[in-house]
Amino acid sequence: MDAWPFLVARGRRRGHTVLLAPAALTTPGVIEDVVGPVPEGRGHHQADAPGGLHLVWTEHRVTDTELGGDATDEHGRPLRLFAGWVCVGARTVAVDQADLAHVLAAGLATYRRFLADEDRFTTEPAGAFTARSRIVPVSRPASARRASRTWGLAGLGVLVVAVVTAILLLTTGGEEPDPACPPPPRPGGPPPVSASERAATAAPCEPDPRP
Template sequence: MTGRAWPFLVARGRRRGYSALLVPGFLREHGFLEATAIPLDDVPSRAVATPHGVLVWAEHAVTAAEARGEPRDEYGRPLVLLHGFLCPDGEPVTASAALAWTTTAALTTYGRFLADEEGFRTDRSEPFPIEVAAVARPRVAPPEEPARPVRGLVGAGAAALVVAGAVAAVVGFASAGDDAPVLSPCARDVVELTGTPTVPAATCVRDGKPVPYSLPPSRRP
């Protein structure tokens, strides 16, 4: 896939020390460029992951023609460019072609810097397209939400059940009351039978309790 990369340059002049001379245009601060892009030890280039993207850089020894004079600083050290690019869109597939392009951009900025080291202000670069490796990201299905009962329907159903139960209880009580015999209060001369009655008996109520008693001869069957 195609991503974007921004050129950068860290270098020193004949009198001025190492500093960022060309920085990616989207950065608000670029101190990490000077801290990360350091001289290389026998390797053609290096890539480092940073919070702003993948930083790739290489070294370029400035020639006399490019420096328009002696390519050394005031202490006799050779002038070396640390140039490269910052890619926030992923890991570059190949960096060699991009580094060849950033060499040209870096030399353009460096020529203006050498012409006026004290008055030079940092340049801001524009992006160029670069091929980056596609990163496969697994798709994660969102968890299913449990079904939520509709409170209105549940409440209505519960209320209907309560009403139905109450009606059934009232009907049952009324039915039971219709079938149960109604007992009369006992007269004063009624004597409660004890044991198993041997003569026809009747029942009356005394002090809220049923009382069996013998029927007088005139009322016996």
């Protein structure tokens, strides 16, 4: 499966920044907010990132031989870099050392160009490579799919109730019938109650003054 190399490093004067990344991920904060020091005793580290991304990287202390010169910054600190690869919608479940060597070599080439002109250097776009590591697609968990369906059905039910209520209000004029006033007789129904009978049981119904 394809993966895309990336490089995060600082220069002799410039702070940590992304120097190599897929073209769609060159926006600051997408990669450098996730990548950090590799735990002691481990050759690489892995982490998920927003947007369905999965990152694998190694931490490397640059040598004088690799740079062809002094491998320290302006304060005399050793230069370190983080080289790795990113997968989209997938996860690396078994890391092949050949892939780590590949992204480190690509990262060092970019790093040399960066050190040659730190002030004008811009993030280089990375091309995909066929990884030897075992990378598998990641699907949404079943629980998330069930939750999505439940919320969808609940929203549909609320919508139906709102529509029915609106129709009833439109057909009745939004008014409640006066319980003191008897409804008009229906064809074939019982005869209406006389006025005297109505007066004996309830107050007379006043006509509606509204036109």
